[in-house]
Amino acid sequence: MSSQSTVRDFARYLKPPVYALAACLSLMATQVSAMNFSASPAEATSIAREAYLYGFPVVEMYKTLYAQAVDQGGKDFKAPFNDIGNTAMVFSPKDSAFVTPNSDTPYSFLWMDLRAEPLVLTLPAIEDGRYYSTQLIDLYTQNFAYLGSRTTGNKGGNFLIVGPGWQGEKPAGIEAVIPSESEIAYGLNRTQLFDEKDLPRVKEIQRGYIVQPLSQFLGQPAPPLSAAIDWPAPVANMSDSPELFNYLNFMLAFAEPQPGETALRERFKKIGIEPGLPYATGQLSAEQRKALEEGIAAGKAEFEQFKKEQVDTHKISSGDLFGSREHLKNNYLYRYAGANMGIFGNSAEEADYIGYFVDNQGRPLDGSRQRYTLHFDKNALPPANAFWSLTMYDGKSKLLVDNPLDRYLINSRMLPDLKRDADGGVTLYLQPQPPAGDLQNNWLPAPDGPFYGVLRIYMPKPELADGQWKMPLLTPVAP
Structure with a gap:
Protein backbone atom coordinates (compact mmCIF):
# COMPACT_ATOMS: atom_id res chain seq x y z
CA MET A 1 0.00 0.00 0.00
CA SER A 347 1.90 -8.14 33.45
CA ALA A 348 2.98 -11.55 34.74
CA GLU A 349 4.93 -12.46 31.61
CA GLU A 350 7.04 -9.31 31.89
CA ALA A 351 7.67 -9.28 35.63
CA ASP A 352 6.40 -10.92 38.77
CA TYR A 353 5.88 -8.87 41.93
CA ILE A 354 5.96 -10.53 45.31
CA GLY A 355 4.70 -8.26 48.04
CA TYR A 356 6.03 -8.58 51.57
CA PHE A 357 3.35 -7.06 53.80
CA VAL A 358 3.46 -9.47 56.74
CA ASP A 359 6.06 -11.66 58.48
CA ASN A 360 6.08 -15.46 58.70
CA GLN A 361 3.54 -15.23 61.53
CA GLY A 362 1.12 -13.13 59.47
CA ARG A 363 1.83 -9.93 61.43
CA PRO A 364 2.12 -6.56 59.62
CA LEU A 365 5.69 -5.36 59.15
CA ASP A 366 6.78 -2.52 61.43
CA GLY A 367 10.36 -1.31 61.85
CA SER A 368 9.54 0.45 65.12
CA ARG A 369 8.73 -2.89 66.77
CA GLN A 370 10.83 -5.50 65.02
CA ARG A 371 13.87 -6.31 62.88
CA TYR A 372 13.57 -8.86 60.06
CA THR A 373 15.68 -11.14 57.89
CA LEU A 374 15.00 -12.66 54.47
CA HIS A 375 17.05 -15.74 53.62
CA PHE A 376 17.61 -17.24 50.17
CA ASP A 377 19.12 -20.72 50.02
CA LYS A 378 22.23 -21.15 47.91
CA ASN A 379 20.43 -22.54 44.87
CA ALA A 380 17.11 -20.78 45.41
CA LEU A 381 17.65 -17.16 44.41
CA PRO A 382 14.70 -15.55 42.59
CA PRO A 383 14.42 -17.16 39.11
CA ALA A 384 14.85 -14.32 36.60
CA ASN A 385 15.91 -14.34 32.96
CA ALA A 386 16.63 -10.62 33.23
CA PHE A 387 17.19 -9.62 36.88
CA TRP A 388 15.52 -9.49 40.31
CA SER A 389 15.26 -6.73 42.89
CA LEU A 390 13.88 -6.29 46.42
CA THR A 391 12.73 -2.70 47.11
CA MET A 392 11.72 -1.14 50.43
CA TYR A 393 8.64 1.14 50.76
CA ASP A 394 7.20 3.23 53.57
CA GLY A 395 3.92 1.70 54.69
CA LYS A 396 2.19 5.07 55.05
CA SER A 397 3.28 7.01 51.96
CA LYS A 398 3.93 3.95 49.72
CA LEU A 399 7.08 5.75 48.54
CA LEU A 400 10.78 4.91 48.83
CA VAL A 401 12.36 5.18 52.27
CA ASP A 402 14.84 7.97 52.98
CA ASN A 403 18.01 6.60 54.59
CA PRO A 404 21.68 7.61 55.08
CA LEU A 405 22.95 5.15 52.46
CA ASP A 406 20.46 6.28 49.77
CA ARG A 407 19.88 2.55 49.32
CA TYR A 408 16.34 1.72 48.33
CA LEU A 409 16.80 -1.81 47.07
CA ILE A 410 19.05 -4.84 46.80
CA ASN A 411 19.17 -6.54 43.41
CA SER A 412 20.84 -9.43 41.60
CA ARG A 413 23.67 -7.29 40.22
CA MET A 414 24.73 -6.58 43.82
CA LEU A 415 25.24 -10.26 44.63
CA PRO A 416 29.07 -10.16 44.32
CA ASP A 417 29.16 -7.53 47.08
CA LEU A 418 26.84 -9.33 49.48
CA LYS A 419 28.17 -11.42 52.34
CA ARG A 420 27.30 -15.09 51.94
CA ASP A 421 26.10 -17.34 54.73
CA ALA A 422 28.12 -20.36 55.81
CA ASP A 423 25.91 -22.59 53.64
CA GLY A 424 26.39 -20.34 50.57
CA GLY A 425 23.00 -18.71 50.83
CA VAL A 426 22.24 -15.00 51.22
CA THR A 427 20.50 -13.31 54.15
CA LEU A 428 19.16 -9.77 53.84
CA TYR A 429 18.49 -7.55 56.86
CA LEU A 430 15.42 -5.30 56.80
CA GLN A 431 15.53 -2.90 59.78
CA PRO A 432 15.95 0.81 60.59
CA GLN A 433 19.46 0.47 62.04
CA PRO A 434 22.43 -1.23 60.32
CA PRO A 435 23.19 -4.82 61.31
CA ALA A 436 26.25 -5.57 63.41
CA GLY A 437 29.61 -6.59 62.02
CA ASP A 438 30.39 -6.77 58.31
CA LEU A 439 26.79 -7.18 57.13
CA GLN A 440 26.08 -3.61 56.02
CA ASN A 441 26.06 -4.58 52.33
CA ASN A 442 23.20 -6.95 53.16
CA TRP A 443 21.19 -4.19 54.86
CA LEU A 444 18.01 -2.83 53.27
CA PRO A 445 17.09 0.17 55.47
CA ALA A 446 13.52 0.17 56.78
CA PRO A 447 11.58 3.10 58.25
CA ASP A 448 10.93 3.39 61.97
CA GLY A 449 7.31 2.37 61.42
CA PRO A 450 5.12 0.39 59.00
CA PHE A 451 6.73 -0.76 55.77
CA TYR A 452 6.46 -3.30 52.99
CA GLY A 453 8.80 -4.74 50.41
CA VAL A 454 8.32 -5.74 46.79
CA LEU A 455 10.41 -8.44 45.16
CA ARG A 456 10.41 -7.86 41.39
CA ILE A 457 11.47 -10.67 39.09
CA TYR A 458 11.95 -9.49 35.51
CA MET A 459 11.29 -11.96 32.72
CA PRO A 460 10.59 -14.71 35.26
CA LYS A 461 11.66 -18.29 34.56
CA PRO A 462 9.08 -21.12 34.30
CA GLU A 463 9.83 -22.43 37.79
CA LEU A 464 8.19 -19.34 39.23
CA ALA A 465 4.88 -19.87 37.44
CA ASP A 466 4.77 -23.63 37.95
CA GLY A 467 5.47 -23.37 41.67
CA GLN A 468 8.87 -25.10 41.77
CA TRP A 469 10.44 -22.00 43.32
CA LYS A 470 9.15 -21.22 46.78
CA MET A 471 9.38 -17.66 48.04
CA PRO A 472 11.04 -17.26 51.44
CA LEU A 473 9.18 -15.39 54.18
CA LEU A 474 10.36 -12.51 56.34
CA THR A 475 11.46 -13.73 59.75
CA PRO A 476 11.41 -11.53 62.88
CA VAL A 477 14.72 -11.29 64.71
CA ALA A 478 14.79 -11.53 68.47
CA PRO A 479 15.70 -8.20 70.16
Whole structure:
Protein backbone atom coordinates (compact mmCIF):
# COMPACT_ATOMS: atom_id res chain seq x y z
CA MET A 1 0.00 0.00 0.00
CA SER A 2 1.40 3.44 -0.92
CA SER A 3 2.22 6.03 1.69
CA GLN A 4 -0.26 8.42 0.01
CA SER A 5 -3.16 6.01 0.42
CA THR A 6 -2.06 5.34 4.00
CA VAL A 7 -2.24 9.07 4.73
CA ARG A 8 -5.74 9.23 3.23
CA ASP A 9 -6.78 6.36 5.47
CA PHE A 10 -5.53 7.83 8.72
CA ALA A 11 -6.84 11.28 7.74
CA ARG A 12 -10.26 9.67 7.94
CA TYR A 13 -9.41 8.46 11.44
CA LEU A 14 -12.24 9.35 13.80
CA LYS A 15 -12.95 13.03 13.99
CA PRO A 16 -13.34 13.91 17.66
CA PRO A 17 -16.68 12.19 18.38
CA VAL A 18 -19.49 13.79 20.30
CA TYR A 19 -18.64 12.00 23.53
CA ALA A 20 -15.01 13.14 23.31
CA LEU A 21 -15.94 16.74 22.58
CA ALA A 22 -18.02 16.75 25.74
CA ALA A 23 -14.82 16.07 27.67
CA CYS A 24 -13.56 19.49 26.65
CA LEU A 25 -16.07 20.97 29.09
CA SER A 26 -14.65 21.66 32.52
CA LEU A 27 -16.01 19.32 35.16
CA MET A 28 -16.04 22.21 37.53
CA ALA A 29 -18.80 23.95 35.55
CA THR A 30 -21.99 24.81 37.37
CA GLN A 31 -24.33 23.76 34.57
CA VAL A 32 -25.47 20.42 35.89
CA SER A 33 -29.01 20.05 34.56
CA ALA A 34 -28.00 17.05 32.42
CA MET A 35 -26.99 14.98 35.45
CA ASN A 36 -29.19 11.98 36.07
CA PHE A 37 -29.61 10.54 39.57
CA SER A 38 -32.55 8.17 39.63
CA ALA A 39 -31.35 5.51 42.08
CA SER A 40 -32.90 5.02 45.48
CA PRO A 41 -30.50 5.40 48.44
CA ALA A 42 -29.99 1.64 48.79
CA GLU A 43 -29.47 1.21 45.05
CA ALA A 44 -27.14 4.21 44.94
CA THR A 45 -24.95 2.69 47.65
CA SER A 46 -24.69 -0.58 45.72
CA ILE A 47 -23.90 1.16 42.43
CA ALA A 48 -21.40 3.52 44.08
CA ARG A 49 -19.48 0.55 45.45
CA GLU A 50 -19.20 -0.89 41.94
CA ALA A 51 -18.38 2.47 40.38
CA TYR A 52 -15.72 3.22 42.99
CA LEU A 53 -13.88 -0.06 42.38
CA TYR A 54 -14.29 0.43 38.62
CA GLY A 55 -13.26 4.08 38.54
CA PHE A 56 -10.50 4.34 41.14
CA PRO A 57 -7.75 3.12 38.75
CA VAL A 58 -8.94 5.56 36.08
CA VAL A 59 -8.82 8.49 38.48
CA GLU A 60 -5.48 7.47 39.97
CA MET A 61 -4.14 7.35 36.42
CA TYR A 62 -5.53 10.83 35.83
CA LYS A 63 -3.54 12.14 38.80
CA THR A 64 -0.34 10.88 37.19
CA LEU A 65 -1.37 12.17 33.75
CA TYR A 66 -2.01 15.63 35.13
CA ALA A 67 1.23 15.72 37.10
CA GLN A 68 3.42 14.41 34.29
CA ALA A 69 1.87 15.89 31.13
CA VAL A 70 -0.35 18.87 32.06
CA ASP A 71 1.01 20.70 35.12
CA GLN A 72 4.12 22.17 33.51
CA GLY A 73 5.10 24.06 36.66
CA GLY A 74 4.84 21.01 38.90
CA LYS A 75 7.75 19.03 40.29
CA ASP A 76 6.61 15.79 38.62
CA PHE A 77 6.12 17.20 35.12
CA LYS A 78 7.90 15.07 32.49
CA ALA A 79 6.82 16.17 28.99
CA PRO A 80 3.73 17.43 27.13
CA PHE A 81 1.47 15.01 25.31
CA ASN A 82 3.01 13.09 22.41
CA ASP A 83 6.53 13.82 23.58
CA ILE A 84 8.90 11.72 25.70
CA GLY A 85 10.26 12.79 29.05
CA ASN A 86 13.32 10.91 30.27
CA THR A 87 14.38 10.51 33.87
CA ALA A 88 18.12 9.89 33.76
CA MET A 89 18.39 8.89 37.40
CA VAL A 90 16.80 6.33 39.65
CA PHE A 91 13.73 7.17 41.70
CA SER A 92 14.23 8.57 45.19
CA PRO A 93 11.92 9.30 48.16
CA LYS A 94 11.31 12.76 46.65
CA ASP A 95 9.46 11.28 43.68
CA SER A 96 5.76 11.10 44.50
CA ALA A 97 3.88 11.04 41.16
CA PHE A 98 2.84 7.43 41.73
CA VAL A 99 3.13 4.90 44.50
CA THR A 100 5.50 1.92 44.80
CA PRO A 101 7.96 3.20 42.15
CA ASN A 102 10.68 1.01 40.70
CA SER A 103 14.21 2.30 41.29
CA ASP A 104 16.09 -0.30 39.19
CA THR A 105 15.16 1.02 35.78
CA PRO A 106 15.15 4.75 34.98
CA TYR A 107 11.87 5.62 33.30
CA SER A 108 10.93 7.39 30.11
CA PHE A 109 7.37 8.74 30.05
CA LEU A 110 5.05 9.13 27.08
CA TRP A 111 1.47 10.34 27.42
CA MET A 112 -0.33 9.80 24.13
CA ASP A 113 -3.27 11.67 22.62
CA LEU A 114 -4.35 9.41 19.75
CA ARG A 115 -7.44 11.35 18.68
CA ALA A 116 -6.09 13.11 15.58
CA GLU A 117 -3.73 10.42 14.27
CA PRO A 118 -1.58 7.48 15.38
CA LEU A 119 1.91 7.82 16.80
CA VAL A 120 5.10 6.06 15.72
CA LEU A 121 7.26 4.97 18.65
CA THR A 122 10.88 4.15 17.82
CA LEU A 123 13.07 2.01 20.06
CA PRO A 124 16.84 1.94 19.57
CA ALA A 125 18.84 -1.25 19.19
CA ILE A 126 20.73 -2.03 22.42
CA GLU A 127 23.26 -4.59 23.60
CA ASP A 128 22.29 -8.10 24.64
CA GLY A 129 22.27 -8.60 28.39
CA ARG A 130 20.54 -5.31 29.18
CA TYR A 131 16.79 -5.26 29.82
CA TYR A 132 14.49 -2.63 28.39
CA SER A 133 10.77 -2.47 27.78
CA THR A 134 7.89 -0.25 26.76
CA GLN A 135 4.70 -0.94 28.68
CA LEU A 136 1.62 0.38 26.86
CA ILE A 137 -1.28 1.19 29.19
CA ASP A 138 -4.83 2.32 28.41
CA LEU A 139 -6.77 4.76 30.57
CA TYR A 140 -8.17 1.91 32.69
CA THR A 141 -4.56 1.02 33.69
CA GLN A 142 -4.76 -2.16 31.58
CA ASN A 143 -1.55 -3.24 29.84
CA PHE A 144 -2.53 -3.62 26.19
CA ALA A 145 0.91 -4.39 24.73
CA TYR A 146 4.67 -4.62 25.38
CA LEU A 147 7.72 -3.77 23.31
CA GLY A 148 11.33 -4.54 24.16
CA SER A 149 13.56 -7.36 25.36
CA ARG A 150 10.92 -10.00 26.03
CA THR A 151 8.53 -9.39 23.13
CA THR A 152 10.38 -7.70 20.26
CA GLY A 153 13.98 -8.26 21.36
CA ASN A 154 16.79 -5.73 21.70
CA LYS A 155 16.99 -4.94 17.98
CA GLY A 156 14.71 -1.88 18.20
CA GLY A 157 12.30 -0.78 15.49
CA ASN A 158 9.33 1.46 14.65
CA PHE A 159 5.91 0.66 16.12
CA LEU A 160 2.57 2.30 15.30
CA ILE A 161 0.24 3.02 18.24
CA VAL A 162 -3.33 3.64 17.08
CA GLY A 163 -6.49 4.71 18.83
CA PRO A 164 -9.92 3.06 18.67
CA GLY A 165 -11.51 2.99 15.22
CA TRP A 166 -8.36 3.51 13.15
CA GLN A 167 -8.83 1.85 9.75
CA GLY A 168 -5.43 2.18 8.06
CA GLU A 169 -3.00 -0.51 7.00
CA LYS A 170 0.54 -0.99 8.28
CA PRO A 171 2.85 1.48 6.51
CA ALA A 172 6.27 0.54 5.19
CA GLY A 173 8.98 0.69 7.85
CA ILE A 174 6.60 -0.18 10.69
CA GLU A 175 7.23 -3.37 12.65
CA ALA A 176 3.72 -3.70 14.06
CA VAL A 177 0.42 -1.84 14.49
CA ILE A 178 -0.69 -1.76 18.14
CA PRO A 179 -4.29 -0.71 18.92
CA SER A 180 -5.40 1.00 22.13
CA GLU A 181 -9.03 0.88 23.24
CA SER A 182 -8.73 4.44 24.59
CA GLU A 183 -7.76 7.68 22.87
CA ILE A 184 -5.57 8.64 25.83
CA ALA A 185 -2.85 6.11 26.60
CA TYR A 186 0.46 5.86 28.43
CA GLY A 187 3.82 4.51 27.35
CA LEU A 188 6.20 3.68 30.20
CA ASN A 189 9.75 2.81 29.17
CA ARG A 190 12.13 1.03 31.55
CA THR A 191 15.86 0.91 30.87
CA GLN A 192 18.00 -1.26 33.12
CA LEU A 193 20.67 0.64 35.06
CA PHE A 194 23.63 -1.45 36.18
CA ASP A 195 25.23 1.09 38.57
CA GLU A 196 26.01 4.80 38.83
CA LYS A 197 28.83 4.51 36.27
CA ASP A 198 26.27 3.14 33.83
CA LEU A 199 24.15 6.32 33.79
CA PRO A 200 25.75 7.78 30.61
CA ARG A 201 24.85 4.63 28.68
CA VAL A 202 21.29 4.72 29.99
CA LYS A 203 20.99 8.36 28.91
CA GLU A 204 22.26 7.41 25.46
CA ILE A 205 19.62 4.68 25.16
CA GLN A 206 16.91 7.06 26.34
CA ARG A 207 17.85 9.55 23.63
CA GLY A 208 17.05 6.79 21.15
CA TYR A 209 13.41 6.62 22.28
CA ILE A 210 11.60 8.73 19.67
CA VAL A 211 7.93 9.46 19.11
CA GLN A 212 6.37 11.23 16.13
CA PRO A 213 2.94 11.50 14.48
CA LEU A 214 2.39 9.11 11.60
CA SER A 215 2.12 12.02 9.18
CA GLN A 216 5.59 13.22 10.18
CA PHE A 217 7.01 9.70 9.90
CA LEU A 218 5.61 9.44 6.35
CA GLY A 219 6.59 13.00 5.41
CA GLN A 220 2.97 13.85 4.59
CA PRO A 221 0.56 16.66 5.61
CA ALA A 222 -0.88 16.31 9.07
CA PRO A 223 -4.64 15.86 9.60
CA PRO A 224 -6.63 18.59 11.40
CA LEU A 225 -5.85 19.05 15.06
CA SER A 226 -8.27 17.66 17.60
CA ALA A 227 -10.19 19.96 19.90
CA ALA A 228 -8.26 21.34 22.86
CA ILE A 229 -8.87 19.63 26.18
CA ASP A 230 -9.65 21.56 29.37
CA TRP A 231 -7.97 19.31 31.94
CA PRO A 232 -9.59 19.71 35.38
CA ALA A 233 -7.12 20.31 38.19
CA PRO A 234 -6.92 17.54 40.81
CA VAL A 235 -8.40 18.08 44.26
CA ALA A 236 -7.28 16.57 47.53
CA ASN A 237 -10.03 13.99 47.99
CA MET A 238 -10.60 13.05 44.37
CA SER A 239 -9.95 9.32 44.82
CA ASP A 240 -11.84 8.74 48.07
CA SER A 241 -15.07 10.73 47.83
CA PRO A 242 -17.90 11.35 45.34
CA GLU A 243 -15.49 13.79 43.64
CA LEU A 244 -14.05 10.66 42.04
CA PHE A 245 -17.08 10.52 39.76
CA ASN A 246 -16.23 13.99 38.35
CA TYR A 247 -12.94 12.73 37.02
CA LEU A 248 -14.31 9.36 36.00
CA ASN A 249 -16.91 11.03 33.78
CA PHE A 250 -14.20 13.19 32.28
CA MET A 251 -11.85 10.31 31.47
CA LEU A 252 -14.53 7.95 30.17
CA ALA A 253 -15.13 10.41 27.34
CA PHE A 254 -11.87 9.19 25.81
CA ALA A 255 -12.79 5.51 25.64
CA GLU A 256 -15.67 3.91 23.78
CA PRO A 257 -17.72 1.56 25.98
CA GLN A 258 -16.78 -2.09 25.63
CA PRO A 259 -19.53 -4.62 24.74
CA GLY A 260 -19.05 -6.51 27.99
CA GLU A 261 -19.74 -3.38 30.04
CA THR A 262 -23.05 -2.28 28.56
CA ALA A 263 -25.18 -3.32 31.53
CA LEU A 264 -22.65 -1.93 34.01
CA ARG A 265 -22.58 1.46 32.30
CA GLU A 266 -26.38 1.57 32.29
CA ARG A 267 -26.39 1.02 36.07
CA PHE A 268 -23.81 3.76 36.50
CA LYS A 269 -26.12 6.24 34.78
CA LYS A 270 -28.55 5.91 37.69
CA ILE A 271 -26.08 7.83 39.89
CA GLY A 272 -24.99 10.30 37.21
CA ILE A 273 -21.95 8.54 35.76
CA GLU A 274 -21.97 9.26 32.02
CA PRO A 275 -18.94 9.92 29.79
CA GLY A 276 -18.16 13.59 29.30
CA LEU A 277 -20.92 15.00 31.52
CA PRO A 278 -20.19 17.14 34.60
CA TYR A 279 -20.86 15.39 37.89
CA ALA A 280 -22.81 17.76 40.11
CA THR A 281 -21.52 16.86 43.57
CA GLY A 282 -22.65 20.27 44.80
CA GLN A 283 -26.26 19.47 43.93
CA LEU A 284 -26.40 16.12 45.65
CA SER A 285 -28.87 15.93 48.49
CA ALA A 286 -27.56 14.93 51.89
CA GLU A 287 -29.23 11.55 51.44
CA GLN A 288 -27.65 11.01 48.02
CA ARG A 289 -24.19 12.00 49.19
CA LYS A 290 -24.49 9.72 52.20
CA ALA A 291 -25.48 6.82 49.93
CA LEU A 292 -22.47 7.43 47.67
CA GLU A 293 -20.08 7.73 50.61
CA GLU A 294 -21.39 4.48 52.07
CA GLY A 295 -20.86 2.77 48.72
CA ILE A 296 -17.28 4.02 48.52
CA ALA A 297 -16.66 2.85 52.10
CA ALA A 298 -18.04 -0.58 51.19
CA GLY A 299 -15.67 -0.76 48.22
CA LYS A 300 -12.71 0.11 50.43
CA ALA A 301 -13.72 -2.50 52.98
CA GLU A 302 -14.05 -5.12 50.26
CA PHE A 303 -10.52 -4.37 49.11
CA GLU A 304 -9.07 -4.47 52.63
CA GLN A 305 -10.61 -7.87 53.25
CA PHE A 306 -9.40 -9.12 49.86
CA LYS A 307 -5.88 -7.85 50.55
CA LYS A 308 -5.75 -9.46 53.98
CA GLU A 309 -7.15 -12.83 52.92
CA GLN A 310 -5.80 -13.18 49.38
CA VAL A 311 -2.87 -10.83 48.72
CA ASP A 312 -1.04 -10.84 52.07
CA THR A 313 -1.28 -14.63 52.17
CA HIS A 314 0.03 -14.90 48.58
CA LYS A 315 -3.04 -16.77 47.37
CA ILE A 316 -3.27 -14.05 44.73
CA SER A 317 -0.12 -12.92 42.93
CA SER A 318 0.69 -9.69 41.14
CA GLY A 319 0.21 -11.56 37.90
CA ASP A 320 -3.49 -11.76 38.71
CA LEU A 321 -3.81 -8.01 39.26
CA PHE A 322 -2.07 -6.54 36.20
CA GLY A 323 -2.57 -7.22 32.52
CA SER A 324 -4.82 -6.71 29.54
CA ARG A 325 -8.60 -6.56 29.60
CA GLU A 326 -8.63 -10.12 28.29
CA HIS A 327 -6.39 -11.24 31.14
CA LEU A 328 -8.31 -9.41 33.87
CA LYS A 329 -11.69 -10.53 32.49
CA ASN A 330 -13.31 -7.35 33.83
CA ASN A 331 -12.42 -8.24 37.42
CA TYR A 332 -12.61 -4.70 38.77
CA LEU A 333 -11.57 -5.63 42.30
CA TYR A 334 -8.32 -7.05 40.92
CA ARG A 335 -7.76 -3.95 38.79
CA TYR A 336 -8.47 -1.75 41.81
CA ALA A 337 -6.05 -3.71 43.98
CA GLY A 338 -3.28 -3.34 41.43
CA ALA A 339 -3.80 0.40 41.13
CA ASN A 340 -4.04 0.84 44.89
CA MET A 341 -0.89 -1.09 45.78
CA GLY A 342 1.36 -0.39 42.79
CA ILE A 343 -0.22 1.38 39.84
CA PHE A 344 1.20 0.59 36.38
CA GLY A 345 2.54 -2.77 37.48
CA ASN A 346 3.78 -5.16 34.82
CA SER A 347 1.90 -8.14 33.45
CA ALA A 348 2.98 -11.55 34.74
CA GLU A 349 4.93 -12.46 31.61
CA GLU A 350 7.04 -9.31 31.89
CA ALA A 351 7.67 -9.28 35.63
CA ASP A 352 6.40 -10.92 38.77
CA TYR A 353 5.88 -8.87 41.93
CA ILE A 354 5.96 -10.53 45.31
CA GLY A 355 4.70 -8.26 48.04
CA TYR A 356 6.03 -8.58 51.57
CA PHE A 357 3.35 -7.06 53.80
CA VAL A 358 3.46 -9.47 56.74
CA ASP A 359 6.06 -11.66 58.48
CA ASN A 360 6.08 -15.46 58.70
CA GLN A 361 3.54 -15.23 61.53
CA GLY A 362 1.12 -13.13 59.47
CA ARG A 363 1.83 -9.93 61.43
CA PRO A 364 2.12 -6.56 59.62
CA LEU A 365 5.69 -5.36 59.15
CA ASP A 366 6.78 -2.52 61.43
CA GLY A 367 10.36 -1.31 61.85
CA SER A 368 9.54 0.45 65.12
CA ARG A 369 8.73 -2.89 66.77
CA GLN A 370 10.83 -5.50 65.02
CA ARG A 371 13.87 -6.31 62.88
CA TYR A 372 13.57 -8.86 60.06
CA THR A 373 15.68 -11.14 57.89
CA LEU A 374 15.00 -12.66 54.47
CA HIS A 375 17.05 -15.74 53.62
CA PHE A 376 17.61 -17.24 50.17
CA ASP A 377 19.12 -20.72 50.02
CA LYS A 378 22.23 -21.15 47.91
CA ASN A 379 20.43 -22.54 44.87
CA ALA A 380 17.11 -20.78 45.41
CA LEU A 381 17.65 -17.16 44.41
CA PRO A 382 14.70 -15.55 42.59
CA PRO A 383 14.42 -17.16 39.11
CA ALA A 384 14.85 -14.32 36.60
CA ASN A 385 15.91 -14.34 32.96
CA ALA A 386 16.63 -10.62 33.23
CA PHE A 387 17.19 -9.62 36.88
CA TRP A 388 15.52 -9.49 40.31
CA SER A 389 15.26 -6.73 42.89
CA LEU A 390 13.88 -6.29 46.42
CA THR A 391 12.73 -2.70 47.11
CA MET A 392 11.72 -1.14 50.43
CA TYR A 393 8.64 1.14 50.76
CA ASP A 394 7.20 3.23 53.57
CA GLY A 395 3.92 1.70 54.69
CA LYS A 396 2.19 5.07 55.05
CA SER A 397 3.28 7.01 51.96
CA LYS A 398 3.93 3.95 49.72
CA LEU A 399 7.08 5.75 48.54
CA LEU A 400 10.78 4.91 48.83
CA VAL A 401 12.36 5.18 52.27
CA ASP A 402 14.84 7.97 52.98
CA ASN A 403 18.01 6.60 54.59
CA PRO A 404 21.68 7.61 55.08
CA LEU A 405 22.95 5.15 52.46
CA ASP A 406 20.46 6.28 49.77
CA ARG A 407 19.88 2.55 49.32
CA TYR A 408 16.34 1.72 48.33
CA LEU A 409 16.80 -1.81 47.07
CA ILE A 410 19.05 -4.84 46.80
CA ASN A 411 19.17 -6.54 43.41
CA SER A 412 20.84 -9.43 41.60
CA ARG A 413 23.67 -7.29 40.22
CA MET A 414 24.73 -6.58 43.82
CA LEU A 415 25.24 -10.26 44.63
CA PRO A 416 29.07 -10.16 44.32
CA ASP A 417 29.16 -7.53 47.08
CA LEU A 418 26.84 -9.33 49.48
CA LYS A 419 28.17 -11.42 52.34
CA ARG A 420 27.30 -15.09 51.94
CA ASP A 421 26.10 -17.34 54.73
CA ALA A 422 28.12 -20.36 55.81
CA ASP A 423 25.91 -22.59 53.64
CA GLY A 424 26.39 -20.34 50.57
CA GLY A 425 23.00 -18.71 50.83
CA VAL A 426 22.24 -15.00 51.22
CA THR A 427 20.50 -13.31 54.15
CA LEU A 428 19.16 -9.77 53.84
CA TYR A 429 18.49 -7.55 56.86
CA LEU A 430 15.42 -5.30 56.80
CA GLN A 431 15.53 -2.90 59.78
CA PRO A 432 15.95 0.81 60.59
CA GLN A 433 19.46 0.47 62.04
CA PRO A 434 22.43 -1.23 60.32
CA PRO A 435 23.19 -4.82 61.31
CA ALA A 436 26.25 -5.57 63.41
CA GLY A 437 29.61 -6.59 62.02
CA ASP A 438 30.39 -6.77 58.31
CA LEU A 439 26.79 -7.18 57.13
CA GLN A 440 26.08 -3.61 56.02
CA ASN A 441 26.06 -4.58 52.33
CA ASN A 442 23.20 -6.95 53.16
CA TRP A 443 21.19 -4.19 54.86
CA LEU A 444 18.01 -2.83 53.27
CA PRO A 445 17.09 0.17 55.47
CA ALA A 446 13.52 0.17 56.78
CA PRO A 447 11.58 3.10 58.25
CA ASP A 448 10.93 3.39 61.97
CA GLY A 449 7.31 2.37 61.42
CA PRO A 450 5.12 0.39 59.00
CA PHE A 451 6.73 -0.76 55.77
CA TYR A 452 6.46 -3.30 52.99
CA GLY A 453 8.80 -4.74 50.41
CA VAL A 454 8.32 -5.74 46.79
CA LEU A 455 10.41 -8.44 45.16
CA ARG A 456 10.41 -7.86 41.39
CA ILE A 457 11.47 -10.67 39.09
CA TYR A 458 11.95 -9.49 35.51
CA MET A 459 11.29 -11.96 32.72
CA PRO A 460 10.59 -14.71 35.26
CA LYS A 461 11.66 -18.29 34.56
CA PRO A 462 9.08 -21.12 34.30
CA GLU A 463 9.83 -22.43 37.79
CA LEU A 464 8.19 -19.34 39.23
CA ALA A 465 4.88 -19.87 37.44
CA ASP A 466 4.77 -23.63 37.95
CA GLY A 467 5.47 -23.37 41.67
CA GLN A 468 8.87 -25.10 41.77
CA TRP A 469 10.44 -22.00 43.32
CA LYS A 470 9.15 -21.22 46.78
CA MET A 471 9.38 -17.66 48.04
CA PRO A 472 11.04 -17.26 51.44
CA LEU A 473 9.18 -15.39 54.18
CA LEU A 474 10.36 -12.51 56.34
CA THR A 475 11.46 -13.73 59.75
CA PRO A 476 11.41 -11.53 62.88
CA VAL A 477 14.72 -11.29 64.71
CA ALA A 478 14.79 -11.53 68.47
CA PRO A 479 15.70 -8.20 70.16
